[in-house]
Amino acid sequence: MNTRPIKSLSMRAFRAVCGFAVCVSLLLPCSAAEPQHKYNPTVSRLLKKYCLDCHDKATADGEREFETFTLPLKTEQQLITADGIIDQMTLRKMPPEEADQPTDKERLALIGALRDSIQDARSQFESTGSRTIMRRLSNREYENTLATLFDRRVDTLGLTADFPKEETSQHMDNIGESLVTSGFLLDQYFQAASRLVEARLGKLEMKPKSWHFNGHFKQYEELSGSHRSVFNYRYLCLYEQPNTDTRQGGYGHIEDFLAGVPVSGLYDIQVQAQALHRDTHYDPKIFRIDFSEPFQLAVVPGDVKKGHIHYPQAIEPILASSIVPDDKPEWLKFRVWLEAGQTPRFIFPNGPYESRASVIALNKRYKDEFKKPETGVRRSALLREGELPHIRISEIKIHGPISEPGGSREEIAVFGKEGFQKDQALEQLFSFAKKAYRRPLNESDQRRIKVLYEQRLSEQATPRQSALDTVKMILCSPSFLYLSEITPEDELELHPYDLASRLSYALWTTPPDAELFTAAASGQLKNKEELQKQIRRMLKDPRSEEFVNGFLDSWLNLRAIGDQPPPRRAAWEYYAQNLPESMKEEARLFFRSLLDENGSVENFLDADFTFVDKKLAHLYQLPEKDKLRLKDGFQRVKLSGTKRRGGLLGMAGVLTVSANGVDTSPVTRGVYVLENLLGTPPPPPPDEVPAIEADVSGATTIRERLAKHSQDQTCYVCHRNIDPHGFALETFDPIGRWREKYPHPRGKGSGPKVDPTGKLPSGETFKDFESFKHVLLENRLDKFTHCLIEKLLTYSTGRQMERSDQYEIEDILQRVKAEDYGLQTIVIEVMTSRIFRSR
Secondary structure (H helix, E strand, C coil), X not given: CECCCCCCCCHHHHHHHHHHHHHHHHHCCCCCCCCCCCCHHHHHHHHHHHCHHHHCCCCCHHHCCCCCCCCCCCCHHHHHHHHHHHHHHHCCCCCCCCCCCCCHHHHHHHHHHHHHHHHXXXXXHCCCCCCCECCECCHHHHHHHHHXXXXXXXXXXXXXXXCCCCCCECCECCCHHHCCCCHHHHHHHHHHHHHHHHHHCCCCCCCCEEEEECCCCCXXXXXXXXXXXXXXXXXXXXXXXXXXXXXXXXXXXXXXXXXXXCCCEEEEEEEEEEEECCCCCCCHHHHCCCCCCCCEEEEEEECHHHCCCCCCCCCCCCCEEEEXXXXXXXXXXXXXXXXXXXXXXXXXXXXXXXXXXXXHHHHHHHHHXXXXXXXXXXXXXXXXXXXXXXXXXXXXXXXXCCCCCCCCHHHHHHHCCCCCCHHHHHHHHHHHHHHHXXXXXXXHHHHHHHHHHHHHHHCCCCHHHHHHHHHHHHHCCHHHHECCCCCCCCCCECCHHHHHHHHHHHHCCCCCCHHHHHHHHHCHHHCHHHHHHHXXXXXXXXXXXXXXXXXXXXXXXXXXCCCCCCCCCCCHHHHHCCHHHHHHHHHHHHHHHHHHHCCECHHHHCCCEEEECHHHHHHHCCHHHHCCCHHHCCEEEECCCCCCCCCHHHCHHHHHHCCCCCCCCHHHHHHHHHHHHCCCCCCCCCCXXXXXXXXXXXXXXXXXXXXXXXXXXXXXXXXXXXXHHHHHHHHECCCCCECCEEECCCCCCEEEECCCCEECCCCCEECCHHHHHHHHHHHCHHHHHHHHHHHHHHHHHCCCCCHHHHHHHHHHHHHHHHCCCEHHHHHHHHHCCCCCCEC
């Protein structure tokens, strides 16, 4: 692994070393003996012809001096100068109006040469020498690793909730150079380790206790008065789903249990609940839910110290869920894990959308059904006389913590089947550290563990507390936090334990299991046949879902769904039906099916099948929308009867993440296709080029505005490549719904007709979405496959691929073509490649 000074080292060391390097580079002149860049004659000639009158060494107007500017670019300052020239030439600000002007051909030649030079320079500046930078675990990897080491979910603790936001590199969250480590983060690691160990292993022994609640169920402030007057707080009612804007009864809490459970553990919760008025005669459109589906009740944790008890909180994974009966109240039973101080809260996942809006609508349309309509229908009247659909909870029982036969899972995972044994404490700590460090311990490791344990004993800590404090130290060690390889620096090929860790984090996002560790210990893992065997085994394991989820979040940037959500009024179903989760699941199941069946990656460009649940079937207007039920989950469906879907570009997740939430742009989606599917990202636009203005009147289309924007040849050069890849996707709105016309900006009627035709720079034309996919499949399959191989290598090695890697990527592509482009074949080829097996 490359150990040159990088951001993953201490920030102080990084600044010191890199600051020195930059200062030195700025002082060193370009050597005359060095070979000149291939574009240097063109650039020098044009700068001399049009710029040096004002920007030679003697004049340097605007503090810009171009007389000594030369290629190749060597310093950051030269990069800034080159960028500045591109900006000025693109905007035609320079040369000044009264001076001689370059022809379009000369202008394009200069801009193109400088862009290519910038790309070359960045590749050199950012190069890792085709080696993976020593990197820390990403937040995702960190939590998954702890869950594995403690054999228990840790998402209820929110260990990384206060960590600095993770940086990504081309959407990848596991690239060494982007995983910055700071003093603040190190402090957060210590706090997280302390919280985890004390909550799971340091908790007080407590006999199970029972709580019973059958009244004093206070509601959200706006509902409190009506519930007091009608029910005297006898019932806890849920009136809407939790993902709303106004928060009117989406979270139900137990007012007399705000302190939460006394210790972390398993708790049995019984809830007497009933679904009321699912057969309401009110117009279903008011509530925006499907009344043919039974109501659902789910349990999430809450903590009054972490925020408003009626609002969403940072830590609220769904702990359990159940269907609520209609006919009469019944006892629903849940066994859930709660952390000390957490109280159970109840939500209505498929409940009405925006309860306040529903009440207002009922006031307008059904007021004559009530006794005193002249003053408006108050919520109390609705509760007494109306048919407001909701879930009513009348009693709640809680019992716990539940003891686990043979000891807690955490105790067994950390100390072994017999639990902590003070006469074997060091052996138990060594065994845990071996799993945490993902390799055998050396003498230095053992010495540090022994010293800390004995130091705590000498400070009068009990043997168990001394052991727990040592576990905290292990979880803060660089050997745990970093994927620090033990392969010698002068060796290229990874040693078996390092290879096992790379493989397990690529496919499971966890440390190696016993079988993989054994293969590493025997040295067999270095044999290609054994490596292939382990890859196939691991892909069949349910833990490989972490690979599917993590890779798709990175490759397709699916983790960004929701970062720019659509307006609630324009796309209420996005919120009411929790579409982002369904969108992601479609892509995951599609990828999983190709992986399991070794299906051709051609299907990513076009396919006659996909996976949908009832919600996506409605969004796509597929025939299955009338057959599927929520309980059916996702089903594989044929797309032979529609030309509107098929492949990644027909998936709502891809279409949503490539839009900006409010509207769509062929530029944004075109760049997405080029970057993520074809591996040919366009150069960034000049900093000073203005954004394309929106047409608030609805008189023009985005295509017309782009045509005007691209009249200048310097803009046209890039847009002719970008825009066509987005034009075909304009038949989809910001959340992936099919459309023939644009919406009117003022919300009344429809706007101009969508034109999905286009011509690629290579000459191929298409008339619609279907023919565009055909062009990609016929003429871009190898380019797409090359891009996919490169993305897989980047994700699995933790570094961006460089020019020196392209030869092996091409070799992998040729082998994959011979095997009919099978996805599993690609994954195995990638993870047995020289690139994957190298430092």
